[in-house]
Amino acid sequence: MHYQELIEQLLANIGGKKNIVRVTHCMTRLRFKLKDETQAKTEEIKKLTGVVTVVQSGGQYQVVIGSHVAEVYKEFVAITGIEANEVVAEEKPKGLFNIFIDNVSAIFTPVMSVLMASGMIKGLLALVMAMGVLDKESGTYLILNATGDGLFYFFPLFLGYTASKKFGGKPFIGMAIGAALVYPTIVAANGSETVLYTLFKGSIIASPIHLTFLGIPIILMNYTSSVIPIIAASYLATKFELFFSRILPRSVRSFFVSFLTLMLTVPIIFLIVGPITTWLGLFLGKSLSAAYYFSPVLAGIVIGGFWQIFIMLGLHWGFIPIALNNFATLGYDIVMMSGATTPIAMAGVTLAVFFKTKNSKLKEIAFPAFLSAFFGITEPALYGVTLPRKKVFYTTSVAVGIAGGIMGLFKTRVFINGGTGIFALPRYINPEVGIDNSFIGFSLASVVAFVLGFLITYLYSYDPKIDEETFKDPATTKSDEANQMIPNKKVGQTVLYEMVSPIKGKVISLKEVEDTAFSTEVLGKGVAILPREGRVYAPVDGIVTTLFPSYHALGLTSDMGVELLIHIGMDTVNLRGENFEPKIKQGDRVTKGQLLLEFDMEALNEAGYSLITPIVISNSKEYLEVLGTDKEFVDRNENLLTIIV
Structure with a gap:
């Protein structure tokens, strides 16, 4: 065999056969799907005689060999025993939630830099508003708010593009679906006072109907800033694309594949995803509200621990009508506040990652994400730092859950709608008596959430090796390419x-x-x-x-x-x-x-x-x-x- 030494060295530096899910090749590259790319010693692989470079793209670990890659591939298969196109004991994430996290992390990566920038703008705007520097009615505020909030409001368009690319579909179809979800008349219909009738009136899932599709009632939800509906829609659209591409003549594919995919996907999402999300949210909201009266501490732990998950799934909308009703009838709310320390906990977690990581790129993401989270904007921290690192993500839930239990112990109440993060403090001041257990409970819970999030992350849940960077010393690195010149x-x-x-x-x-x-x-x-x-x-x-x-x-x-x-x-x-x-x-x-x-x-x-x-x-x-x-x-x-x- 001509390439045995190269293959043995490559195998040793890529994490061994046990780290390989599958391997294929194209014109110039060995294309690996690895269980854990962090186990691969990229810089060492680049130094190997016979390796041109390494490219990590699209979920593949690509080792560029050259035009003779087919020969290397054949010997690689023979030496390792991995058959062509064989999938080797892939350690798939266990459970739907882990699969969800893996996919969402990949989908968010392309928009992360813009997400960070938008979060920073929103955080800065919240700060200057709190200082009384800007008037909310001023043109300056409106333009800056649009600049910072535009991405979040139209999130489904951005995620439609990246999710479609992730699932192998046409990105612009994904964008078109996202645009339909946040189309102005759809958004307006959801908030309209005109109700055609109410489905399941008097039950826990009573749903006002504002519009119908071909006579079928549509249960609307607020799709702005949502994540799950557009990801589900993009996945479904990809399946429709593949189906229609197979059955339609090539001469009409360019038009009819997109036409039929959109005509089917958008109504299905409105008819199915909206009701499921709305009903689950209502059920959770009412169930956990009842649980709060049974045991405020236990309910606080559960609601706080799962709050960031509720937000990602869009299930937090089910809590909003309950909270609004509580504000109207009681003058305060006791349910949604259990997750109110989520931005503070996430700030502590992200700051710990910033201090502990040696990865310069992650540092560039983590510090702005910390600031944004501290001021109440959690998306940059969630999708850029915590979610891709599961233990760190779970740490946030633990810290918020404990903080929620503390607020339950103090029977904390929130009295007004308003800011989040550090700007949430005024919401817990009792308008009748001033500072009471509600303010003390939230303040203490915020400190605990931040400190616990930081300490658990720094001391236990974050291992900087998963983001380790290796560097090549130009003074000692040999030029393999020069040695191989004919x-x-x-x-x-x-x-x-x-x-x-x-x-x-x-x-x-x-x-x-x-x-x-x-x-x-x-x-x-x-x-x-x-x-x-x-x-x-x-x-x-x-x-x-x-x-x-x-x-x-x-x-x-x-x-x-x-x-x-x-x-x-x-x-x-x-x-x-x-x-x-x-x-x-x-x-x-x-x-x-x-x-x-x-x-x-x-x-x-x-x-x-x-x-x-x-x-x-x-x-x-x-x-x-x-x-x-x-x-x-x-x-x-x-x-x-x-x-x-």
Whole structure:
């Protein structure tokens, strides 16, 4: 075996066979699905002779090998005993909640930086409002509030995009569904005083009906800032997309797949998800309200411990009518306040992570998240820090649960609606007697929640090794790539070999390609093309040495020995051949100008995939230089690359 040493070293640094869920390969990479990516020693793997680089993207751990990856893959399979496409004893998260956490964490990652920024703006605005610097009716306040709150209000649009990409659907369909959920007339209908009739009147799940769909009553909920409905909708839409893509003729897919998916998904979400969420919330609200009168301490622990989960699932809306009714009839509420220390506890937890972690990127997220949580904005801390680290997430629940029990012990009451986080303190001042047990109970509970959250996280629940960064010492790192260079056997002879473009389109520098394996030229020198037509032609006479089963990439070896890689779009391997139609097969001999492949540009665009197509010389190290054209646009018969031998 030629690659046994490489494979043994790779296996040792990736966490062993037990850490591998499955492994496949594409044109240049071994693509691993790992149980725990933190076990992989990425920097050590990058140093291995035979490894070009490592790319972590889309839930895959990708080790870039080069054009001979198929040979490495075959030996890897033989040595490890992992069969091709075999799924090896995957340690799936146990329980629906853990599965939910894993998926939500992945869905939130792409929007995290904007989420952090919005949270900081909202926190800053809350601070200046508390100081009396701004008038709530001023234009300055309105613009800043829109800037900070816009993302949260239209959250379903953002999550529709990221969730659809996570589940393999078209991101813009996800966005369209999210837009429907927060459409102004839908939001207005939910708050309308016009009620057609009430379902289950007099019961615990009595539901006012504001509108119907084809005569079927719709039980509305507030979908702004919601998470679960759009994730469920995106998952369902992905299934519909796959179904319609299989049964519809290709000539009508680009329109009818999206049309039918939207026509089915949006009504189903309104008709099913809304009622389920509303009824569960009402049931929980009334049940826990009754439990509070039975045992305030126990109810406080339960409500506080599960409050952040209720919010994520949208079930907290069931508590709101009870709280509003309590304010109207009693002048105070005793139920929702049990979870009021959630922002404070989350601030303590996040601050502990900030102090303990050695990961610079996590530090950049954690401190702003701490400030936002302290001022009552929990989303950046929840989705950026605690939720992806389950023990830390559970620590928040424990701290809030204990704080809720303390408030139950003091029989704490909240007297007005208002701020959250540190700005919630005025809500617990009794308007009749001033400072009483309610204020004392909340203040003490807040301190306990913050301190417990910080200490438990710092001393027990957060292990910084899971976010450990390793660094390469440039003074001691060897250049493996240089050692592997094939000696140039034509020194002294300057030969220019010009290669025409296989695709018509706009010429783009490889440095502008999102994938670092291409932008850093580790896969070879060349250029990228933004296609203007969905056809790929042979730029040389030669052999099709590789045609990946997903048809998104192919490799040619010219009669002169030039190895060419054409990679259509970014992450298009995920489409598994859909929207690609090869005209050749692996091993075929082709002639210059022969049509090799067709791809549906419109369908790829609609699915949210970048069409930027890198065209690189895989064995460019064998040549003195590979130069790209200086033209901005090229036709398929125009010179694209000049190879200096």
